[in-house]
Amino acid sequence: xxxxxxxxxxxxxxxxxxxxxxxxxxxxxxxxxxxxxxxxxxxxxxxxxxxxxxxxxxxxxxxxxxxxxxxxxxxxxxxxxxxxxxxxxxxxxxxxxxxxxxxxxxxxxxxxxxxxxxxxxxxxxxxxxxxxxxxxxxxxxxxxxxxxxxxxxxxxxxxxxxxxxxxxxxxxxxxxxxxxxxxxxxxxxxxxxxxxxxxxxxxxxxxxxxxxxxxxxxxxxxxxxxxxxxxxxxxxxxxxxxxxxxxxxxxxxxxxxxxxxxxxxxxxxxxxxxxxxxxxxxxxxxxxxxxxxxxxxxxxxxxxxxxxxxxxxxxxxxxxxxxxxxxxxxxxxxxxxxxxx
Amino acid sequence: xxxxxxxxxxxxxxxxxxxxxxxxxxxxxxxxxxxxxxxxxxxxxxxxxxxxxxxxxxxxxxxxxxxxxxxxxxxxxxxxxxxxxxxxxxxxxxxxxxxxxxxxxxxxxxxxxxxxxxxxxxxxxxxxxxxxxxxxxxxxxxxxxxxxxxxxxxxxxxxxxxxxxxxxxxxxxxxxxxxxxxxxxxxxxxxxxxxxxxxxxxxxxxxxxxxxxxxxxxxxxxxxxxxxxxxxxxxxxxxxxxxxxxxxxxxxxxxxxxxxxxxxxxxxxxxxxxxxxxxxxxxxxxxxxxxxxxxxxxxxxxxxxxxxxxxxxxxxxxxxxxxxxxxxxxxxxxxxxxxxx
Numbered sequence: 001x002x003x004x005x006x007x008x009x010x011x012x013x014x015x016x017x018x019x020x021x022x023x024x025x026x027x028x029x030x031x032x033x034x035x036x037x038x039x040x041x042x043x044x045x046x047x048x049x050x051x052x053x054x055x056x057x058x059x060x061x062x063x064x065x066x067x068x069x070x071x072x073x074x075x076x077x078x079x080x081x082x083x084x085x086x087x088x089x090x091x092x093x094x095x096x097x098x099x100x101x102x103x104x105x106x107x108x109x110x111x112x113x114x115x116x117x118x119x120x121x122x123x124x125x126x127x128x129x130x131x132x133x134x135x136x137x138x139x140x141x142x143x144x145x146x147x148x149x150x151x152x153x154x155x156x157x158x159x160x161x162x163x164x165x166x167x168x169x170x171x172x173x174x175x176x177x178x179x180x181x182x183x184x185x186x187x188x189x190x191x192x193x194x195x196x197x198x199x200x201x202x203x204x205x206x207x208x209x210x211x212x213x214x215x216x217x218x219x220x221x222x223x224x225x226x227x228x229x230x231x232x233x234x235x236x237x238x239x240x241x242x243x244x245x246x247x248x249x250x251x252x253x254x255x256x257x258x259x260x261x262x263x264x265x266x267x268x269x270x271x272x273x274x275x276x277x278x279x280x281x282x283x284x285x286x287x288x289x290x291x292x293x294x295x296x297x298x299x300x301x302x303x304x305x306x307x308x309x310x311x312x313x314x315x316x317x318x319x320x321x322x323x324x325x326x327x328x329x330x331x332x333x334x335x336x337x338x339x340x341x
Numbered sequence: 342x343x344x345x346x347x348x349x350x351x352x353x354x355x356x357x358x359x360x361x362x363x364x365x366x367x368x369x370x371x372x373x374x375x376x377x378x379x380x381x382x383x384x385x386x387x388x389x390x391x392x393x394x395x396x397x398x399x400x401x402x403x404x405x406x407x408x409x410x411x412x413x414x415x416x417x418x419x420x421x422x423x424x425x426x427x428x429x430x431x432x433x434x435x436x437x438x439x440x441x442x443x444x445x446x447x448x449x450x451x452x453x454x455x456x457x458x459x460x461x462x463x464x465x466x467x468x469x470x471x472x473x474x475x476x477x478x479x480x481x482x483x484x485x486x487x488x489x490x491x492x493x494x495x496x497x498x499x500x501x502x503x504x505x506x507x508x509x510x511x512x513x514x515x516x517x518x519x520x521x522x523x524x525x526x527x528x529x530x531x532x533x534x535x536x537x538x539x540x541x542x543x544x545x546x547x548x549x550x551x552x553x554x555x556x557x558x559x560x561x562x563x564x565x566x567x568x569x570x571x572x573x574x575x576x577x578x579x580x581x582x583x584x585x586x587x588x589x590x591x592x593x594x595x596x597x598x599x600x601x602x603x604x605x606x607x608x609x610x611x612x613x614x615x616x617x618x619x620x621x622x623x624x625x626x627x628x629x630x631x632x633x634x635x636x637x638x639x640x641x642x643x644x645x646x647x648x649x650x651x652x653x654x655x656x657x658x659x660x661x662x663x664x665x666x667x668x669x670x671x672x673x674x675x676x677x678x679x680x681x682x
Contacts, residue, residue, distance in 0.1 A: 049666045145668065152666065283661040290660040293671035295640045301675055302639045319631040320624040325390045325493070327486065330634035334642060 009033075009041075015048045019157045024130060027157045031132060031150045049149060052156035066155045067269055068162045070176040072202065073186030075167065078212045080120055081252040082186055083163055087123040089258045090161055096128040098154035099163045102147050102172050130159060144175035148289065151179065173202055178285055181278060182207045182265055189218060189225035203232075207239070208246050208264060215251035222249050241277045243268050308337050350374075350382075356389045360498045365471060368498045372473060372491045390490060393497035407496045408610055409503045411517040413543065414527030416508065419553045421461055422593040423527055424504055428464040430599045431502055437469040439495035440504045443488050443513050471500060485516035489630065492520065514543055519626055522619060523548045523606055530559060530566035544573075548580070549587050549605060556592035563590050582618045584609050649678050 010018070010029065018026025034045045073079050087097045099120070124131045132150060151162050166176040177183050185206040203209070209229055214222035229247045239245060246264055250257030272278040302308060315333050318324040351359070351370065359367025375386045414420050428438045440461070465472045473491060492503050507517040518524050526547040544550070550570050555563035570588045580586060587605055591598030613619040643649060656674050659665035 046666070046669045046672070050669055053664060053666055149666070149668065282663065286660050286663055286667060287657060290657070290667035290670050293668050294674060297671050297675050298643045299636045299639050301679060302643070316628060316631070319627050322623065322627055323394060325387070325394055325490070326627060326631035327490065327634050328387045328391055329631050330638050331387070333635060334638050338642060 009044070012044055012047045012051065015044070016051045019048070019052055019153055022158050024157075027130065027153060028132070030153050034149045034153070035146050045149075049152060052153065066160055066162050067182065067265065068151065068164065068180040069265065070164050070166065070180035070183040071186065072166045072173045072176065072183070073212070074188075077186045077188055078252055079165055079167075079186055082210070082212055082250065083165060084120040084123045085250075085252040085255055085258050086262070087120065087129055087163065088126070089255075089262065091123070091126045091128040094128075095161055096130075096159045097123070097161045097163060098130040098132070098151070098157075098159035099123070099165065100132050100147050100150055100154070102144055102164060102166045102176050130154060130157075144172070144179070145289075145293065147176075148179050173205065177205050178288060181272070181281065182268055184208050184210060184261075186210050186212045187225070187229075188213055189221040203229075206245055207241065207243065207268060208248060208261065209233075210248045210250045210257070210261060212250050212252065214249035214257070215254050241268065241272050241281075242275050243271050302334075302337065305337055308333070311336060350385070353385055353388045353392065356385070357392045360389075360393055360494055363499050365498075368471065368494060369473075371494050375490045375494070376487050386490075390493060393494065407501055407503050408523065408606065409492065409505065409521040410606065411505050411507065411521035411524040412527065413507045413514045413517065413524070414553070415529075418527045418529050419593055420506055420508075420527055423551070423553055423591065424506060425461040425464045426591075426593040426596055426599050427603070428461065428470055428504065429467070430596075430603065432464070432467045432469040435469075436502055437471075437500045438464070438502045438504060439471040439473070439492070439498075439500040440464070440506065441473050441488050441491055441495070443484055443505060443507045443517050471495060471498075485513070485520070486630075486634065488517075489520050514546065518546050519629060522613070522622065523609055525549050525551060525602075527551050527553045528566070528570075529554055530562040544570075547586055548582065548584065548609060549589060549602065550574070551589045551591045551598070551602060553591050553593065555590035555598070556595050582609065582613050582622075583616050584612050643675075643678065646678055649674070652677060 010026070015026060015030050015033070019030055030045075030048055033041050033048065036042070036045070071079060071083060083099060087099060090097050120131055123129045132154075147164060151164065154162060162180070164176050164180055166172040183206050185202060185208070187209055189211050211222045211225050211229075226247045226249055233245050233247065248257050248261050248264070250261065252258075269278070272281075311333060315324065315329050319326055319329045351367065356367060356371050356374070360371055371386075371389055374382050374389070377383070377386070412420060412424060424440060428440060431438050461472055464470045473495075488505060492505065495503060503521070505517050505521055507513040524547050526543060526549070528550055530552050552563045552566050552570075567588045567590055574586050574588065589598050589602050589605070591602065593599075610619070613622075652674060656665065656670050660667055660670045
């Protein structure tokens with residue numbers, strides 16, 4: 001291949017060919033391209049993405065389509081250990097795995113970036129696994145967009161299971177839920193703290209719950225928690241997927257529960273492929289992502305209009321002082337911009 | 342005054358004069374006008390708002406400026422009873438109160454609308470109190486906007502304390518935090534459930550915590566919780582307001598704690614007026630509200646463009662099927678719209 005490490009940028013064709021041949025080094029470089037804030041990079045990234053898109057699956061009907069898993073849980077629940085255990089189980093079974101992280105806090109707390117690199121030591125060395133530390137971004141939506149596109153590239157490179165991990169900061173669970181097929185919530189059992197720190201609504205978003213660290217002294221509590229959650233889930237409105245969410249016990253350190261969870265995910269895939277939920281879900285996710293992006297680009301484009309730039313400061317001044325109501329100020333400004341365009 | 346109940350709409354001047362004279366009936370009608378989705382109403386509402394704006398305070402330096410309080414807490418924490426107790430304390434002390442609710446769920450669950458009308462029975466009958474059930478709206482941001490504008494009208498009518506209650510659905514706490522000076526979080530003490538149901542980050546947003554229902558058998562737990570939270574708050578980064586958040590015990594049924602809380606709010610007002618935090622906060626809130634409104638109007642305006650409407654379906658189809666990457670689709674569409682405008 002006609003490139004060396006001295007050459008900073010590859011051609012679109014080099015990226016596409018590299019990704020499609022499963023070259024991890026080029027896949028990495030392509031994700032870096034997507035994460036770049038430079039507009040020259042954005043244009044190449046667009047072309048690379050579009051060329052690999054027909055390869056990436058829209059719904060996993062065919063056997064080479066990837067399954068997209070989202071995994072969340074409060075800090076300390078054991079997400080990385082669980083993902084390492086699940087990942088090792090998969091690669092040992094001959095199924096390739098890509099692990100991506102959505103962590104909007106990573107640009108602030110350098111600790112979590114370091115963490116990404118040093119976590120999952122076994123999995124990260126396996127040739128069938130690809131682990132990518134979280135993208136940095138200036139806002140959460142930006143991080144999620146980059147993770148989404150990185151996922152498409154990993155799928156084009158042939159990885160069969162996508163694991164997207166969220167650290168649960170801000171809206172990150174919702175952002176991840178909106179890019180995966182199956183959403184898994186890791187929890188801890190303990191004295192009355194089953195709900196502690198878990199945001200309202202997350203349980204309703206989950207396709208399965210896993211009570212983690214169900215080992216040693218904790219086993220009894222974990223079993224009780226499992227029973228309670230199973231009952232609670234039956235009280236919720238039926239899932240759109242047509243599959244009743246299940247509750248699993250897991251001990252990542254003792255390598256227990258992983259196979260059951262994977263079997264459940266496989267069964268979920270089959271059922272939701274048959275009932276067309278999966279295809280509908282991915283279509284909805286694509287559309288939603290498109291509209292979000294369109295809206296933020298609309299705002300950006302109009303904000304850069306020359307007359308907007310010239311009129312804004314005076315109006316902002318009146319709004320800040322409370323002389324002009326915000327709603328009216330916005331209406332006036334926009335009317336003025338459109339009448340002069 | 343030249344109107345009767347047969348006449349459906351007042352003139353701008355009638356609204357303004359009625360509000361400024363503290364006429365509760367006209368204030369109510371003006372809020373209904375703001376909540377209306379009709380564009381004819383929107384135009385009158387804009388004019389009414391702008392005319393009363395110079396009267397509404399931008400920061401309460403002068404003694405007739407209103408204090409804006411936000412109150413949140415999980416369902417069952419006793420918000421209405423607490424607000425009724427605080428409201429009664431204030432009106433008895435000669436301070437007028439307006440109570441508004443942000444409840445994005447009220448359009449779905451008619452129960453909570455009914456609830457608003459039957460709650461706070463004592464306060465609602467007091468001539469110095471004005472209670473307005475939650476606005477209905479098609480999206481949370483819309484509900485918040487209407488509540489914000491209703492608050493401005495209440496201030497123009499001379500109410501001295503605004504109490505904005507949020508039911509804690511979706512992003513409603515953040516929306517309310519962004520329209521008030523002082524944000525109060527109601528909590529319950531109990532066996533290990535101090536954090537249950539409370540979203541992450543809410544405690545950091547609060548200017549004071551109140552452990553409610555601190556009576557009877559619960560007193561000991563409440564005192565312990567107070568100590569724990571006081572310690573926890575000291576571990577958080579210092580508040581921008583310059584005032585260290587305090588933790589209070591309250592029993593609304595036994596009418597305890599209300600006076601201490603009010604004294605703390607008054608002291609907060611004095612300190613933050615002196616250190617200019619309050620003025621800065623309100624300026625920021627005005628600007629933020631303006632930009633949010635401007636962005637949603639921008640999206641609306643561009644979405645209604647003729648060529649956008651004509652091009653959208655085909656692009657949506659490709660995005661839905663996963664042929665065209667969402668980001669690229671959005672970029673292409675917007676470029677096409679702008680080049681043809």
